[in-house]
Amino acid sequence: MWNQRYANDDYIYGTEPNSFLAEHADMLSNPILSLAEGEGRNAVFLASLGFSVLGIDGSEVGLAKALKLAQAKGVDIQTEVADLGLFEPPAHHYGSVISISAHLPSTIRNRLYPLVEQCLKPNGIILLEAYSENQITRDTGGPKDLDMLMTCAKVEREFPNCEPILMRELEREVLEGKYHTGMASVVQFIARKSA
Incomplete structure (x- = not known):
């Protein structure tokens, strides 16, 4: 589905970074892992600030566009095509992990998120924005599956x-x-x- 969605010249989620990420990017540290990076807008933005970024996504079409965007903006990013249901990041490697609109079923989150915690260095930062369960009735984005939508709890x-800094x-x-x-x-x- 994602290869098909990304298979046109337009950047379907735009080329500007997520505004929540942009607002708090100064809290992040190298290297950064970006989950479900898609067409590269967030990784390219972070690279423009001098961060070293690996963007993971299941769509090779999306990540090809991410590399094209990075080249157009004159920055370098790393990409890896991976199924997040199987992905295993190296332990204690990343200063930060970002998850922007990475809407995953709980079966995948329950396996992946402990690995995300493990892959962070002590005092590493996780930054996440996702549509909430209250988004289910809207037609402005996000999946139509409560299991894939988030709550603070x-x-x-x-x-x-x-340890939450902002929630x-x-x-x-x-x-x-x-x-x-x-x-x-x-x-x-x-x-x-936690350290």
Whole structure:
């Protein structure tokens, strides 16, 4: 599905970074792992700030566009095509992990998120924004499956070894290409891995 969605010249979620990520990028540290990076807008933005970024995604079409965007912007990013249901990041390697609109079923999250915690260095940062369960009735983005949508309680439960710095559910206008546009309900989470 994602190869098909990305298979046109347009950047369907735009080329500008997620605004929550951009607002808090100064909290991140190298190297950075970006889950479900897609067409590269967030990885390219972080690389433009001098970060070393690995973007993981299941779509080789999306990541090819990510590399093309990086080249156009004059920055370097690393990419890896991987199924997040099988992906195993190296332990204690990353300064930060970002998850922007990486809507995964709980069966995958329950396997992946403990590995995400393990892959962070001590005091590493996780930054996540996802559509909340309250988004289910809206047509402004996100999956139509409650299991793939988030709540603050889900996020806190799924990252038990990270101390929340910011955790909130809010309504905000999202302007990210044609698939994420309009008022939306999102969960935003920043946490630090216990030392």
